[in-house]
Amino acid sequence: MTANTLPLNLLALNANELSAFIQELGWPRYRAGQILRWLYQHRVVNIESMTNLSKTDRARLQEVATIHRMESLPPTMASDGTVKFVWNLEDGLAVETILIPDGRRRTLCLSSQVGCTLDCGFCLTAEMGLKRSLRAHEIIGQVLNVQAYLPEDEHLSSLVFMGMGEPLVNFEPVAEAIQRLTNIEWGLGFSPRRITVSTAGWIPRFPDVRRLGVNLAISLNATTNEQRGRLMPAVNGRYDLSELLDACRQYTQFSERPLTFEYVLLAGVNDSPEDARRLVRLLQGIRCKVNLIPFNEFPGNPFRRPPPGVVDVFQDIVRNKGLDVFLRKSRGDDVLGACGQLGRSAAEVLNQSTTNKKRSLPFYAQP
Numbered sequence: 001m002t003a004n005t006l007p008l009n010l011l012a013l014n015a016n017e018l019s020a021f022i023q024e025l026g027w028p029r030y031r032a033g034q035i036l037r038w039l040y041q042h043r044v045v046n047i048e049s050m051t052n053l054s055k056t057d058r059a060r061l062q063e064v065a066t067i068h069r070m071e072s073l074p075p076t077m078a079s080d081g082t083v084k085f086v087w088n089l090e091d092g093l094a095v096e097t098i099l100i101p102d103g104r105r106r107t108l109c110l111s112s113q114v115g116c117t118l119d120c121g122f123c124l125t126a127e128m129g130l131k132r133s134l135r136a137h138e139i140i141g142q143v144l145n146v147q148a149y150l151p152e153d154e155h156l157s158s159l160v161f162m163g164m165g166e167p168l169v170n171f172e173p174v175a176e177a178i179q180r181l182t183n184i185e186w187g188l189g190f191s192p193r194r195i196t197v198s199t200a201g202w203i204p205r206f207p208d209v210r211r212l213g214v215n216l217a218i219s220l221n222a223t224t225n226e227q228r229g230r231l232m233p234a235v236n237g238r239y240d241l242s243e244l245l246d247a248c249r250q251y252t253q254f255s256e257r258p259l260t261f262e263y264v265l266l267a268g269v270n271d272s273p274e275d276a277r278r279l280v281r282l283l284q285g286i287r288c289k290v291n292l293i294p295f296n297e298f299p300g301n302p303f304r305r306p307p308p309g310v311v312d313v314f315q316d317i318v319r320n321k322g323l324d325v326f327l328r329k330s331r332g333d334d335v336l337g338a339c340g341q342l343g344r345s346a347a348e349v350l351n352q353s354t355t356n357k358k359r360s361l362p363f364y365a366q367p
C-alpha cells in the first residue's frame, strides 16, 4: 500500500484483494471475512461501526481505508410508485437505477454501463453512446443504496440487469457484482434465480451466464434478420439472427432454466400478425417465455407504441400457438424510467456535472 493510493475504498476490492490487503496489514486471514460481512450483510457505511474489530484495529483501518458509497440526486417517484435514482459517480458521470414496486414485490433494474456501446434504435440510452463501463462496486452500490432507501420491512425481490448498458459487454464486473450479491457466507445472499441478466444478443458470453446460474433474457425485437439489422444494427452486425437463435437453442439444452425473450412492439414496424406467426416459428424448440413490451415513447424518437388492439392480436397469436407470452406493464414512464427510456437524466447530470456536484446529497441514513 503506497501513500498515493489512500484512502482505499473497501467496496472496490473483491474478496481476494481484500484478503491480500488484510495480510499487508499483518492481520489474521479471518479478518477479511469479518470485514466482508460488515460491508455486505450488515451494510455499514463507516469503519467505526465494525464493532467486532478492536478500537485499535478500527483506528488503523481508518488510517488507510474508507467505505465510499455512491451518492444520489433526490430520487424521483412516478405516479405509479416507480422510483428513479440518478447516481453521481466519482468521475462526474452519472448512471440510473429504477425501483419498481408491484404489490409486495420490489424489482430493481440495474445499470451496467454509463450509456451503451450498442445502438438499438428504440432506446434512449443508445443516444448517449458509451461513456464508460461500470466497475463491480458501482453495480453492487446500486443495490446497497436502494436497500438503505427502502423501509425496514421492505426487501428487494428480484434484480434485473435491464438498465443502461449491455451487461455482457461489461461481463467481468457484472459477474463480480453477481458473486457478491449471491455469496451466502459473507455476501448479500440473493438466490441466483432472483437475478436476470438481459442482453441484446452478445452470444459469446452465454455460457458464462449459464455458469453463474442466473436467468438470461434476450432482447429480440425482430422476426427477420433484415428487420433486426435495422432496429439493432451494432449487435446484429456481429451476431445475426440465426446465430443468435442457434446460441439460444444451445443454451437451453445445457441449462435448467428457460430463456426469456423480450420483444418491444413498435407500431407498423414489428407488430403485424405475420410478425407474431414468424416469432412463433423462430422460437420453436427453444424452452422459453416471451415478454411483450409495447414501446415506451420518448421525445425525439420516431417509433410509436401500437394501439392496444394490435398488441392483443399479437399476443393471442403467440399464445394460441402454445407459447407462454406475457404483456409487460409500462412502469415509470412519466419520469422516463420505463424500459428503453433510461439515460436522459444521467446525460443531464453529465452536462451539468460541475454545478450539480454541489447539490447532490447522500440519501441513505448516516449513523
Ligand code: SF4
Pocket (backbone or CB within 6 Å): 116, 117, 118, 119, 120, 123, 124, 125, 126, 163, 164, 165, 166, 199, 200, 219
Ligand atoms: S437496448 Fe440495451 S443494448 Fe440496446 S442500446 Fe439500449 S441499453 Fe444498449
